[in-house]
Amino acid sequence: MHFAKDNTMLKYKLAVFTLCAALLAGCASNSIPDPDPTDATVGSDRGADTDVYGDDPMGGGEAIDDDYLAGELTNIIYFDFDSAEVRADFTDVVARHALVLANDGSVRVRLEGHADERGSREYNIGLGERRSQSVRRMLMIQGASASQISTVSFGEERPVALGSDEDSWAQNRRVEIKYTN
DSSP, X not given: OHHHHHHHHHHHHHHHHXXXXXXXXXXXXXXXXXXXXXXXXXXXXXXXXXXXXXXXXXXXXXXXXXXXXXXXXXXXXXXXXXXXXXXXGGHHHHHHHHHHHHHOTTOOXXXXXXXXXXXXXXXXXXXXXXXXXXXXXXXXHTTOOGGGEEEEXXXXXXXXXXXXXHHHHHHHSEEEEEEOO
């Protein structure tokens, strides 16, 4: 009886070993070999030169306007009705804030999401949060780090305009960027 138990255990160990070997063999066959330094394609002239920049001292990159950060930088991003998508006319503003954050890791911002009075309180809290998260994603895509950005939603609780008309509602659909340090 003791022999049958040892034989069963040996079969399990052999099955596990075989499975591991098969997995390792499968992974090894998917690797991409490094090119051989004696290969004729390595170092051949294919139009790219990594040793020098060429005639353009900037490396052919896109030029940035000198006045890109000049002037006052607005801290309010406005949104369309029932939308958390950053409007096209505010993408440059978000990009300028992202540049500030990317260039100085010690700078911190709080994104405060707001909504107009239409909709339930719970819905507007959620909409304000989606708006602040939308701005946060754009900032991070453009170089800001997650540790530099916090978000909060006030929903409809902190309006800047108290009217019940389209102009007032438009002013209340916003994310405010507050520098906290």
